Amino acid sequence: MEKTNKNLIIVTGFGPFGSFEAVNPSWEAVKLLPDNLEFNKKQYKIEKLEVAVEYAAVDKSVEEIWSRNPILVIHCGVNSGTSCISVEKLAYNNYFVGKDVAGCTLQNDSACLKNNKNERIYTGLDVNKIVKTIEKCHCKSAEAAALSSGNPGNYLCGYIYLKSLDINQNRSLFLHVPEIDQPYTSQEVSDMILNIVQECVRQIEENGV
Structure with missing residues (x-):
């Protein structure tokens, strides 16, 4: 792989699917991120990308x-069963049984990976520190604003995370966001994602990965 582009950060959200056919909360939050970030006296460019809920689209995008x-690459998806941001620690390469929005499935219910044969791949980023960063800045009630999670799911969220972790687990992360206004607005979720971006960049620069 060529030398890392030290100034480029890419954040993705998913397009419409299922009960989120009109608006996907993940993309609504991601698209509100600023185009540029100044952090620790360095300038970074943030590019936002909407990814269709299709296996082929994920393969191409990744x-x-x-x-x-x-x-840094951060993927975001929606989880209707949560009221906070779930910071995913790992992805599994099994049980991708669901059809995507194009009606396609994966052969053998698993992903074709170039670099790993393991059934699970962990991010090299410190998820606990990321969660603590959000708790300090965004807790608006007795409930947590962010939690660590080991269940990215067996649909496109888990799939896109797995594909990125296979390429570089030290610079990849996945976030599950709640539905809009449950309880956070899209702007509030976007602000939390931005703080997560900053913490991830801090870790990467500190660790030299």
Whole structure:
């Protein structure tokens, strides 16, 4: 792989699907992120990408994203069963049984990976520190604003995370966001994602990965 683009951050959200056919909360939050970030006296460019809820679209997007060698890639998806941001620690390569929005499934219910044969791949980022960062800044009630999670799901959320982790687990992360106004607005979720971006960049720069 070529030298890392130290100034490029890419954040993705998913397009419409299922009960979120009109609006996907993940993309609504991601698209509100600023185009540029100044952090620790360095300038970063944040590119936002909407990914269709299709296995083929994920394959193409992940390949194109990593061909540009960004310093950080964060994927976001919606989880209607949560009221906070779930910071995912890992992804599993099994049980991708659901049809995507194009009606396609994966052969053998698993992903074709280039670099890993393991059934699970963990992010190299410190999820606990990421969660603590959000709790300090965004807790608006007795309920947590962010939690660590080990269940990215067996649909496109888990799939896109697995594909990125296979390429670079030290610079990949997945976030599940709640539905809009449950209890956070899209702007509030976007602000939390931005704080997560900052913490991830801090970790990557500190660890030199």
